[in-house]
Amino acid sequence: MTTNHDAHNGAPVSARLGIWAFLATELLLFGALFTAYAQFRITHAELFHQEHLKLNRMLGFLNTLVLLTSSLTIAVGIAAIRRGLQKVLKICLALTLALACGFLFIKYLEWSHDFHQGWFPRTNLFFGLYFMMTGLHGLHVIAGMALMVWLLIKAQRGAFSAEYSTPVEITGLYWHFVDIVWIYLFPLLYLIG
Amino acid sequence: MAAYKIYFVAWSTLLVLTAVTVAVSYLNLGLWNASVALAIASLKAGLVALYFMHLRHEIKLVLGFAVFPFLILGLILVGTLIDAIYRF
Amino acid sequence: MADHATSSLPGDRGYLSEQGWRSWALTMDHKRIGVMYIWTTLGFFVVAGILALLLRLKLLVPGPALFSDHTYNVLFTMHGAMIIFLFIIPAIPSALGNFFIPLLIGCRDVAFPRLNLFSYWIFVAGILVTVGTLVAPMDTGWTFYTPYSTRTSAAVTSLSFGLFLIGMSSILTGLNFIVTIHTMRAPGMSWYRMPLFIWAMYATSVIQVLSTPVIGITFLLLAAERVFGIGIFDPAKGGDPLLFQHFFWFYSHPVVYVMILPAMGIVSEVVPVFARKPIFGYKAIAYSALAIAFIGFLVWGHHMFVSGMSTISGVIFSFLTFFVAVPTGIKIFNWIATLYKGSISFDSPMLYALSFIFLFIIGGLTGLFLGSLATDVHVHDTYFLVAHFHYTMMGGTVMGLFAGLHYWFPKMTGRMFNETWAKNAWWLVVAGFNITFFPMFILGMQGMPRRYAEYPAKYQPLNVVATVGSWFLALGVIIMFANFVRSLRNGEPAPDNPWRGLTLEWQTSSPPPEENFHEIPTVTDWPYGYGNRNEASRDH
Numbered sequence A: 001m002t003t004n005h006d007a008h009n010g011a012p013v014s015a016r017l018g019i020w021a022f023l024a025t026e027l028l029l030f031g032a033l034f035t036a037y038a039q040f041r042i043t044h045a046e047l048f049h050q051e052h053l054k055l056n057r058m059l060g061f062l063n064t065l066v067l068l069t070s071s072l073t074i075a076v077g078i079a080a081i082r083r084g085l086q087k088v089l090k091i092c093l094a095l096t097l098a099l100a101c102g103f104l105f106i107k108y109l110e111w112s113h114d115f116h117q118g119w120f121p122r123t124n125l126f127f128g129l130y131f132m133m134t135g136l137h138g139l140h141v142i143a144g145m146a147l148m149v150w151l152l153i154k155a156q157r158g159a160f161s162a163e164y165s166t167p168v169e170i171t172g173l174y175w176h177f178v179d180i181v182w183i184y185l186f187p188l189l190y191l192i193g
Numbered sequence B: 001m002a003a004y005k006i007y008f009v010a011w012s013t014l015l016v017l018t019a020v021t022v023a024v025s026y027l028n029l030g031l032w033n034a035s036v037a038l039a040i041a042s043l044k045a046g047l048v049a050l051y052f053m054h055l056r057h058e059i060k061l062v063l064g065f066a067v068f069p070f071l072i073l074g075l076i077l078v079g080t081l082i083d084a085i086y087r088f
Numbered sequence C: 001m002a003d004h005a006t007s008s009l010p011g012d013r014g015y016l017s018e019q020g021w022r023s024w025a026l027t028m029d030h031k032r033i034g035v036m037y038i039w040t041t042l043g044f045f046v047v048a049g050i051l052a053l054l055l056r057l058k059l060l061v062p063g064p065a066l067f068s069d070h071t072y073n074v075l076f077t078m079h080g081a082m083i084i085f086l087f088i089i090p091a092i093p094s095a096l097g098n099f100f101i102p103l104l105i106g107c108r109d110v111a112f113p114r115l116n117l118f119s120y121w122i123f124v125a126g127i128l129v130t131v132g133t134l135v136a137p138m139d140t141g142w143t144f145y146t147p148y149s150t151r152t153s154a155a156v157t158s159l160s161f162g163l164f165l166i167g168m169s170s171i172l173t174g175l176n177f178i179v180t181i182h183t184m185r186a187p188g189m190s191w192y193r194m195p196l197f198i199w200a201m202y203a204t205s206v207i208q209v210l211s212t213p214v215i216g217i218t219f220l221l222l223a224a225e226r227v228f229g230i231g232i233f234d235p236a237k238g239g240d241p242l243l244f245q246h247f248f249w250f251y252s253h254p255v256v257y258v259m260i261l262p263a264m265g266i267v268s269e270v271v272p273v274f275a276r277k278p279i280f281g282y283k284a285i286a287y288s289a290l291a292i293a294f295i296g297f298l299v300w301g302h303h304m305f306v307s308g309m310s311t312i313s314g315v316i317f318s319f320l321t322f323f324v325a326v327p328t329g330i331k332i333f334n335w336i337a338t339l340y341k342g343s344i345s346f347d348s349p350m351l352y353a354l355s356f357i358f359l360f361i362i363g364g365l366t367g368l369f370l371g372s373l374a375t376d377v378h379v380h381d382t383y384f385l386v387a388h389f390h391y392t393m394m395g396g397t398v399m400g401l402f403a404g405l406h407y408w409f410p411k412m413t414g415r416m417f418n419e420t421w422a423k424n425a426w427w428l429v430v431a432g433f434n435i436t437f438f439p440m441f442i443l444g445m446q447g448m449p450r451r452y453a454e455y456p457a458k459y460q461p462l463n464v465v466a467t468v469g470s471w472f473l474a475l476g477v478i479i480m481f482a483n484f485v486r487s488l489r490n491g492e493p494a495p496d497n498p499w500r501g502l503t504l505e506w507q508t509s510s511p512p513p514e515e516n517f518h519e520i521p522t523v524t525d526w527p528y529g530y531g532n533r534n535e536a537s538r539d540h
Helices: A013-043 A045-052 A057-082 A086-116 A125-156 A166-191 B002-025 B032-052 B060-087 C021-025 C030-058 C069-105 C113-134 C156-183 C196-227 C241-252 C254-275 C282-295 C311-339 C348-371 C373-379 C383-413 C419-445 C457-490 C532-538
Strands: none
Touching (some): A013 A045, A013 A125, A013 A166, A013 B060, A013 C196, A013 C241, A057 A086, A057 A166, A057 B002, A086 A166, A125 A166, A125 C196, B002 B032, B060 C196, B060 C311, C030 C113, C030 C383, C030 C457, C069 C113, C069 C156, C069 C254, C113 C156, C196 C241, C196 C282, C241 C254, C254 C311, C311 C348, C311 C373, C348 C373, C348 C383, C383 C419, C383 C457, C419 C457
16 A cells, blocks of 8 residues: 555545445444345235235335435535535435435335324334335434435534545445345335345 | 436436336236346436446445445345245 | 564563453453453353363262252253353463464454454453353253253353353454455565465465354344244254254364364474474465365265255265365375474473374364264264363364463463473373273274263263263373473562573564564564574574
8 A cells, every 4th residue: 555545536645545444344234134134025015015015105205316316416526525615515415315314204204104104113024024125224224314414514623625525435335335235125125126 | 407317317217217117017917027127127217326426437346335235135035035935 | 583672671461461440351462362262252251161160070870969950950061151152262272272373373463452452352342241151050952952942041142242242352353353364465575475273274364254154143043032032943843853953063164173183283383493493294284274164165975964954965975075074185285294303302282282183183182073974873862972072172273272382481471381280280181081082982882872861870980980080181291381480479570481482572572562573573584484494594
C-alpha cells in the first residue's frame, strides 16, 4: 500500500476496506435469512406460492422504484461533493432522506394492511420470514436515515469538501447495500414466493 | 452535468429492469419464473455495485473484499440445502 | 539490537503513565484497550473455572450431592457460555491481539481506534446482559438448541440480545484488525516479513467477520421465535429445528478456529525465540492458518451426525472434516522441525508452548475419532467429547494464552515475573490438566454420557481421579496469577528485550510509550533470523 488515498475514490483505502468488510458481515446476516427462505421455499413450495399472492405486488414495485431513486440521489450527492459542491450534496442528502421516509411509509401501509387482514409473523412460515426479512431490512433503512440526518447536520456546518468526504462516501456504500438487499427481497417475496 | 450522466443511465436501466421483472412475474413460465426473477435481480445488484458503489474503478484488494463473502454465503446455502433436500 | 532502542528513562511507565479511571474508560490506545480485555476475560476465566470446580466436586460421588440436578444444569450452562463467549473467544484475539498487532507490525495504533473502544464497551454491555440472564437462571446448555430453548421459561430472549452484542464486538474487532494489517504495516514489512502471529490473527479476523453475523441472525430468529412465534425452528409449524443447528454450527465451528489460531500464532512466535533457530517452513505455517480458516467453514455438519441430518450430508461433512487435520499437521511438523537441533531454553513461555504442542496433538487426533461417522455414533455426547474439546481448548488455546501472557508480560507491564514460581505453576497446571481430563477419554469410551448430574457407580473411580486433578490444576492457576499480580508491583524492571526476540515489539521500551515507537521502524528482513549467522548480521 503505497498511499492510503487515491484521487479516484473519495475515501481513503482503510475506510473503504473497513466499510466493505462491514458489508460482508451484513451480507452474511441477510444471507442466513435467505438460506432459511430457500430451504422453506423448497420444502413448502405450495404454501409459499399461495401466500405470496396475498402481498401487494404494485406497492412492492413502487417501493423498489423509491429505493432505487434514493440510491441515485446519494450517488449524485457523492459525485457532487467530490467536486466540492456542498449545496448539491445537501439537496441530495435531503432527497435521499425524503425517499427513505417514503419507503417506510409505503412499508407501513403494507404492514398495517397485513395486520388488518390478520396476517402476523406467527400466521405461517411464509409470513414469519416475510416479516423477519422486511423488518430487518426496515431497521437497516432506519439506521441509514439516522446516518443521513447526521450527515446533513455535518454538511450544514460545512464539514465536507472535495478533500474530505469520507463519511458521505461510506454511508453511500452502506445505503447502496441496503438497496441491493431490497433488490433481492422484492422478487423473492412479492414475485416468485 | 455530463459527469452525472452515468448515474442517470444506470438508474433508468434499473427502473426498466424492475418493470420487466414485474411484467414477467405475471406470465406463467413454471420453474423459469424464479430463475428469470433472480437473474434480473442479480443484474440490478451488479449495476448498483459497479456504478453506484464504484466497484468499476476500485483497486483489486477492495474488489476481493466485495467478492469473497459471496463464496462463504454460497457455502452456507449449499451445505444447508443439501441436507434439507435429502432429509425431506 | 535491543539496547540502542532504549530511549526511555528507567522507571518510565510508558503508556501506563496516565492515571485515573477516565484514562482507561475513554482511552483509544490499543494497548490500554487490550489490557482492559485481559482483565475482563481473565475475570471470567476465574469465575467459569470456579463453576467447573464446583461441578467436578459434585461429580465426586455418583448420587445426589451438594446441589440439585437443576442447579447442576444451570451451573454447567453458565460454565460453558461464560468460558466460550466471555473468555476463550475474546481472550487471545481481543486482548493480546489488540495489544500486540500494532506493536508487531510497527504502527502507532489500530486503523480505527475509536471503533476499537466502542467494541470494548459493547462487549461489556453484552456481558452485563448475558451474565444477568445466565444467573436468572439459564438451563439450556451453551448451545441453546431449539425447540427446548424456544419453550423453556429461562430468559433466552434477553440472552440472545446479550450474545448479539458480544458478537458485534467480535465482528468490529476483527474488521479493525483486518484493515490494520492491510494498511498499517511498517515500511518494508511485506506479507512474508510479517510475524506468524499476525498471519494467525488475520485468519482469525476473517473468520470473526464472516461467521459471527450468522450467529447474530440466529439469535435474532430465536428471539423472534419466542416473541412473535415465527415458527422457523418449530416443527409444529412446519419449521426445522435442524436449521437452527446448521446456523449455530456455521458460526460455532469456524469459531473454534478463532479460539485456536491465535494460540498457534503465539506458539509460532515463542518456539523460534527459545529454540534460537529460524522458524522452519514459514510460508507453510502462514498459509496453513488461512487454510484452517477456510476449511473451518466447510465442516460444521460434523456436530450434527446424530441429530437426524441426512445421511449424504453426514458423509460429506465427515469427509471434509479430515481435511482440517492436514494444515494442522503441517503446523505441528514445522514447530517440531524448528525445535530439531535448536539450542532450546526451557523458560516458562517455552514450557507452555511445548505443552500446547503436546496436548494439542492429543486433542486434535481424538477429534478425528469424533469426525468419523461410525466412531462418532459410539462416543458422541460422552465424556470422550468433553475430554477432546478440553484438550484442544484448555490444552491448546489456554496453554497458548499462558505462553503468550508469560512471553509478553515483561513488555506489557515493564516488570519481570518470578521464573521459579512460574515453572512451579506450570508443573501443577500441566499435571493437573492431564489428571483431570485424560480419565474422561476412558470414561467416554466406557459410555459415560456428558451433561448428567448423576452417574452409575461403576464410573466413580475415574471421576474421583478427575476431580482430584482439578484441584492441582486450580492450585497451579492460582500460583500463576499470584505470581503475575505480585510481579506487577514488586517484579524486577524488565529490559526491553528479555528473550532476545527479533519481532518489532522488542525494539521499543518496556512498557511501550503511548504511541508504541519513538520512531517507526523500517523492516528489512523477516523476524525469524535466529541462530549465529543471521542473528549476527541483523545485530549491526
